[in-house]
Amino acid sequence: MLAVGIIVLLSACGTEQKSLVEQPPVKTVPTNTEKSDSSNKTEAGAVDLDFSIFSNVEIIGIDLSELSAEEQAVLYQQARYCQAMTEADTETMAEITSPDMIFTHMSGRQQTREEYFADIEDGNLQYFTIGIENPVVNINDNDASVSYTSVLNANAYGARGTYRIDGTHWYEKQNENWIACNAPEQ
Numbered sequence: 001m002l003a004v005g006i007i008v009l010l011s012a013c014g015t016e017q018k019s020l021v022e023q024p025p026v027k028t029v030p031t032n033t034e035k036s037d038s039s040n041k042t043e044a045g046a047v048d049l050d051f052s053i054f055s056n057v058e059i060i061g062i063d064l065s066e067l068s069a070e071e072q073a074v075l076y077q078q079a080r081y082c083q084a085m086t087e088a089d090t091e092t093m094a095e096i097t098s099p100d101m102i103f104t105h106m107s108g109r110q111q112t113r114e115e116y117f118a119d120i121e122d123g124n125l126q127y128f129t130i131g132i133e134n135p136v137v138n139i140n141d142n143d144a145s146v147s148y149t150s151v152l153n154a155n156a157y158g159a160r161g162t163y164r165i166d167g168t169h170w171y172e173k174q175n176e177n178w179i180a181c182n183a184p185e186q
Helices: 069-086 090-096 113-121
Strands: 006-008 057-060 102-105 110-112 125-140 143-156 159-174 177-181
Touching (some): 057 069, 069 090, 069 159, 069 177, 090 113, 102 113, 110 113, 113 125
Antiparallel strands (some): 159 177
């Protein structure tokens, strides 16, 4: 049986859905409390990631400085993916996701990566802002997950609104990069 990687209605968020509530629009705010050059090195030698470049993504409820460099790298990929969603940048989305990725809508409908990206490219799915609320990053060797509440301001197949969806994204480290993948089989 193929494990499902990401739930989408309006998102590519999570493998499990816990709630769907219409909310007021998401405020678009840079996500880093201090701007930094994305090429800066930290004292430990890791790249200092500049989360403030994500103009349509807000990370809420976490102090990024409390994350390890590797946890920050995973969360950065998630924020990068969400920013690409808001820009309908399927080239970047493809770079961040595994080719065999399966996307599952809240209705249960499943799509391949290419089918999902086609819906974004033709405007059937439009994302305006995405909040990543209270993210929890877990890393186990070359596997990682990011669980959070996604706050999406989007238009999905003609249904415009702001939605809150709890879920988990899964990542696998490939050639030193974190790539979104299907959930591990249970």
